Amino acid sequence: MASLSPPEEATASYHHRHSKRYSSSSSNGVESSVSDFVKRPKISAPNSISSSEIESEFSHHDPAFARINNGSFGCCPSSILALQRNWQLQFLRQPDRFYFDELKPNISESRSVIKRLINAEHDDEVSIVDNATTAAAIVLQQTAWAFREGRFEKGDAVVMLHYAYGSVKKSVEAYVTRSGGHVIEVQLPFPVISADEIINRFRNGLESGKANGRRVRLALIDHVTSMPSVVIPIKELVKICRLEGVDQVFVDAAHGIGCVDVDMKEIGADFYTSNLHKWFFAPPSVAFLYCRKSSNGVATDLHHPVVSNEYGNGLAIESSWVGTRDYSAQLVVPSILEFVNRFEGGIDGIKKRNHECVVEMGEMLVKSWGTQLGCPPEMCASMIMVGLPVCLGVSSDSDVQKLRTLLREKFSIEIPIYFRPPGDGEIDPITGYVRISFQVYNKPADYHRLRDAIKELVRDGFKCTSLSD
Amino acid sequence: MEADDRRNGDSTSHNLRASKKPRLAGILTESDIRSEFAHHQTGVARINNGSFGCCPGSVLEAQREWQLRYLRQPDEFYFNGLRPGLLASRTVISDLINADDVEEVSLVDNATTAAAIVLQKVGRCFSEGKYKKEDTVVMFHCAFQSVKKSIQAYVSRVGGSTVEVRLPFPVNSNEEIISAFREGLEKGRANGRTVRLAIIDHITSMPCVLLPVRDLVKICREEGVEQVFVDAAHAIGSVKVDVKEIGADYYVSNLHKWFFCPPSIAFFYCKKRSSESDVHHPVVSHEFGNGLPTESAWIGTRDYSSQLVVPSVMEFVNRFEGGIEGIMNRNHDEAVRMGLMLANAWGTNLGSPPEMCVGMVMIGLPSKLCVESDEDATKLRSYLRGHYSVEVPVYFLGLRDGEEGVKDKGSGLITAYVRISHQIYNKTEDYERLRDAIIELVKDQITCQNLPSM
Numbered sequence: 001m002a003s004l005s006p007p008e009e010a011t012a013s014y015h016h017r018h019s020k021r022y023s024s025s026s027s028n029g030v031e032s033s034v035s036d037f038v039k040r041p042k043i044s045a046p047n048s049i050s051s052s053e054i055e056s057e058f059s060h061h062d063p064a065f066a067r068i069n070n071g072s073f074g075c076c077p078s079s080i081l082a083l084q085r086n087w088q089l090q091f092l093r094q095p096d097r098f099y100f101d102e103l104k105p106n107i108s109e110s111r112s113v114i115k116r117l118i119n120a121e122h123d124d125e126v127s128i129v130d131n132a133t134t135a136a137a138i139v140l141q142q143t144a145w146a147f148r149e150g151r152f153e154k155g156d157a158v159v160m161l162h163y164a165y166g167s168v169k170k171s172v173e174a175y176v177t178r179s180g181g182h183v184i185e186v187q188l189p190f191p192v193i194s195a196d197e198i199i200n201r202f203r204n205g206l207e208s209g210k211a212n213g214r215r216v217r218l219a220l221i222d223h224v225t226s227m228p229s230v231v232i233p234i235k236e237l238v239k240i241c242r243l244e245g246v247d248q249v250f251v252d253a254a255h256g257i258g259c260v261d262v263d264m265k266e267i268g269a270d271f272y273t274s275n276l277h278k279w280f281f282a283p284p285s286v287a288f289l290y291c292r293k294s295s296n297g298v299a300t301d302l303h304h305p306v307v308s309n310e311y312g313n314g315l316a317i318e319s320s321w322v323g324t325r326d327y328s329a330q331l332v333v334p335s336i337l338e339f340v341n342r343f344e345g346g347i348d349g350i351k352k353r354n355h356e357c358v359v360e361m362g363e364m365l366v367k368s369w370g371t372q373l374g375c376p377p378e379m380c381a382s383m384i385m386v387g388l389p390v391c392l393g394v395s396s397d398s399d400v401q402k403l404r405t406l407l408r409e410k411f412s413i414e415i416p417i418y419f420r421p422p423g424d425g426e427i428d429p430i431t432g433y434v435r436i437s438f439q440v441y442n443k444p445a446d447y448h449r450l451r452d453a454i455k456e457l458v459r460d461g462f463k464c465t466s467l468s469d
Numbered sequence: 470m471e472a473d474d475r476r477n478g479d480s481t482s483h484n485l486r487a488s489k490k491p492r493l494a495g496i497l498t499e500s501d502i503r504s505e506f507a508h509h510q511t512g513v514a515r516i517n518n519g520s521f522g523c524c525p526g527s528v529l530e531a532q533r534e535w536q537l538r539y540l541r542q543p544d545e546f547y548f549n550g551l552r553p554g555l556l557a558s559r560t561v562i563s564d565l566i567n568a569d570d571v572e573e574v575s576l577v578d579n580a581t582t583a584a585a586i587v588l589q590k591v592g593r594c595f596s597e598g599k600y601k602k603e604d605t606v607v608m609f610h611c612a613f614q615s616v617k618k619s620i621q622a623y624v625s626r627v628g629g630s631t632v633e634v635r636l637p638f639p640v641n642s643n644e645e646i647i648s649a650f651r652e653g654l655e656k657g658r659a660n661g662r663t664v665r666l667a668i669i670d671h672i673t674s675m676p677c678v679l680l681p682v683r684d685l686v687k688i689c690r691e692e693g694v695e696q697v698f699v700d701a702a703h704a705i706g707s708v709k710v711d712v713k714e715i716g717a718d719y720y721v722s723n724l725h726k727w728f729f730c731p732p733s734i735a736f737f738y739c740k741k742r743s744s745e746s747d748v749h750h751p752v753v754s755h756e757f758g759n760g761l762p763t764e765s766a767w768i769g770t771r772d773y774s775s776q777l778v779v780p781s782v783m784e785f786v787n788r789f790e791g792g793i794e795g796i797m798n799r800n801h802d803e804a805v806r807m808g809l810m811l812a813n814a815w816g817t818n819l820g821s822p823p824e825m826c827v828g829m830v831m832i833g834l835p836s837k838l839c840v841e842s843d844e845d846a847t848k849l850r851s852y853l854r855g856h857y858s859v860e861v862p863v864y865f866l867g868l869r870d871g872e873e874g875v876k877d878k879g880s881g882l883i884t885a886y887v888r889i890s891h892q893i894y895n896k897t898e899d900y901e902r903l904r905d906a907i908i909e910l911v912k913d914q915i916t917c918q919n920l921p922s923m
Binding site for chain 2 (some may be wrong): 061062065066067069072073074075076081089091092093094095096097099100130131132133134136137140141148166167169170171173174175178179214225275277283284303305306307308309310311312322323325326329398408414
């Protein structure tokens with residue numbers, strides 16, 4: 001499996017060169033020349049994937065769509081899908097033999113690969129589950145048991161971000177609140193100016209968690225928030241948690257691997273989960289849950305909620321068998337490394353280019369619409385929030401849902417939109433932000449279409465109030 | 470067809486189904502069936518449909534179309550395609566099982582998941598003081614191991630106690646089972662305790678017996694058992710399933726075992742009650758609190774395609790004479806016929822009378838094989854797989870003190886049984902291969918203690 005060295009200056013990837021040229025394109029409404037990703041001659045390192053190969057890998061994507069929402073559901077190249085199908089067929093061919101001889105060793109192999117990727121200490125620390133939602137249930141169930149069994153006092157706190165993912169909030173309600181925990185949501189500013197804002201708000205949030213002699217038993221922190229999307233200064237927050245005596249830190253990095261740097265030792269959390277189907281090209285669905293081994297072994301009270309005959313054999317083993325199911329998405333993980341290593345710089349190269357391109361596209365849109373980004377470029381990874389023109393009159397969550405549907409149905413653009421309620425005293429604030437993603441299959445034309453669609457709506461005097469229910 | 474329209478969404482989406490799937494008319498021939506299961510490994514006598522089931526090529530094809538639709542434009546699929554597709558599957562199932570309301574039917578991965586749902590709820594009732602410590606959960610001793618572990622994880626942990634009813638085996642009549650169960654319920658009620666949950670298999674796994682589930686549920690009602698959970702992992706496609714007739718509070722069955730779905734999908738029936746039922750999917754999503762069917766329809770990003778092909782499976786089974794009922798009856802008759810053939814050839818017995826079998830039958834192994842433990846049974850199974858290309862699970866019958874046991878023709882004690890399955894892809898030769906393998910082992914005086922290593 002050839003691992004490519006970073007490009008020399010002289011042979012900079014065509015992405016880099018493109019971005020240099022692109023920044024000079026005008027924003028005065030004149031159509032700049034259409035995406036040249038495909039057409040420009042490239043100088044590529046040996047074994048690097050060509051743009052036509054990339055197109056072919058994603059030829060199953062609906063060609064009519066400007067698919068600029070990789071963040072929600074991710075993507076999977078056809079060569080990985082083909083390998084997944086092989087695994088599925090192996091099971092169907094002779095399922096008993098597969099169960100007895102093939103399944104467990106190959107799940108172990110996937111776990112080993114992930115462990116190396118994320119710089120975990122032991123394979124034991126890595127469990128594979130369906131998605132971050134499942135991982136959240138596992139960690140929160142453990143917290144619930146501690147409340148129920150009196151290890152935590154009723155009223156002890158669990159602190160999370162106000163922007164925590166909706167499903168995670170419900171999981172906290174179902175497991176923590178129900179078993180007697182007190183939940184504190186830390187409000188974060190948006191738009192965000194700097195990491196310090198977040199750090200300060202979080203520190204204050206921990207303080208209120210500790211008020212009245214309570215302990216903060218769990219801090220649940222996103223690595224990259226979903227909506228609105230911002231990269232959280234996670235290392236600093238984990239440090240603060242340690243200083244402030246928080247029992248456990250759980251990092252929800254649904255947008256983790258393939259999006260930001262995921263180094264377990266550096267980050268230092270007790271639990272860390274990331275989906276692989278979002279930014280790591282896995283088929284739906286597969287995620288890992290990292291559980292730091294403490295000095296006396298991995299937390300023994302962690303269990304997969306779907307209990308099988310493997311109960312009690314450790315979370316990783318429990319998760320490797322939750323009844324008869326299709327485990328193929330979990331089995332292709334080793335093959336994904338081969339895919340990403342066909343790109344210059346491997347996954348790190350992909351991350352870097354995605355980041356540069358999404359910032360570039362974001363700034364292009366901002367210039368065109370006269371709005372702003374939701375955060376500084378260094379606080380985003382491969383997704384960025386871009387303000388929508390105020391005149392569109394976005395005024396509710398329902399507005400953004402309907403506007404999103406309009407963009408999908410009328411313009412074949414797929415983009416999630418965030419409603420940012422106006423703050424007190426704000427005059428004509430931007431209340432709608434699109435979250436654009438950039439992944440290897442994206443092209444500037446995708447974002448031009450969004451740019452032009454919004455401009456058309458503005459030109460036509462469109463208002464969200466006109467959208468019917 | 471209506472299901473197609475719902476599945477394909479609006480008129481602008483590709484009608485993938487019509488363009489790709491060959492329209493085969495009429496009853497499936499032998500060679501059609503062979504072709505539908507061409508992906509099964511050839512040369513293997515695959516007589517263990519009960520463990521992992523099977524899925525015909527045309528249903529796999531339908532599944533692939535769903536997968537591709539999602540991959541093509543996942544957002545659009547999530548907003549427009551997924552829930553209607555799941556509702557179509559749930560509606561087919563609801564009709565099949567005679568539920569009152571499709572809202573009583575949720576789709577989950579497998580019976581193991583349903584058990585976790587029920588037992589988490591029971592666990593909460595203990596934790597929150599609704600049930601007294603030591604109140605009981607009653608189940609059969611041969612309940613599926615995952616279910617037992619789930620009870621340990623959620624019920625025993627919070628102080629609930631369990632009573633295991635020993636299933637008489639080999640068994641000769643329903644009455645034997647009913648009286649054993651009654652005794653179990655009495656134990657569960659002893660010392661002023663309440664039986665909060667009875668878990669009854671519709672078809673036990675190992676050893677495999679069709680239980681008189683309707684009678685057992687009635688007894689539960691008569692004896693004041695609070696709730697009844699029927700674990701019917703094997704039922705749908707094996708035996709007629711009428712949830713109203715059976716009358717349980719919870720009923721789960723896998724569709725990937727005997728109902729031709731790809732791995733994996735189960736339906737979980739929860740009888741509607743006037744009060745809040747407090748059952749939740751353990752993987753909590755933003756749909757939490759919207760009812761179990763809705764919670765289960767979204768447990769995070771996943772491949773839901775196996776849950777979407779149920780209408781396609783109905784089309785498949787309706788290409789057989791008598792539809793699914795015809796398939797069930799023929800599987801039963803063939804399994805029994807093959808079972809009797811094997812019992813005669815080996816001089817042994819069936820584990821239960823034909824009317825207490827479905828498409829699976831337990832047949833005693835010759836005592837000369839000396840199966841003396843679970844490990845022996847596993848070794849023998851591996852040997853049959855590796856040496857004879859026969860896939861069949863082996864059950865070790867640990868006799869308790871005082872139990873007499875059944876003897877084979879050679880007057881040796883029968884300590885082990887094979888569980889043969891018959892599904893539409895099976896042939897007589899599959900069972901003849903098993904027959905001859907066992908006969909050869911006995912002739913060569915091979916026992917579990919001297920099995921050649923693989």
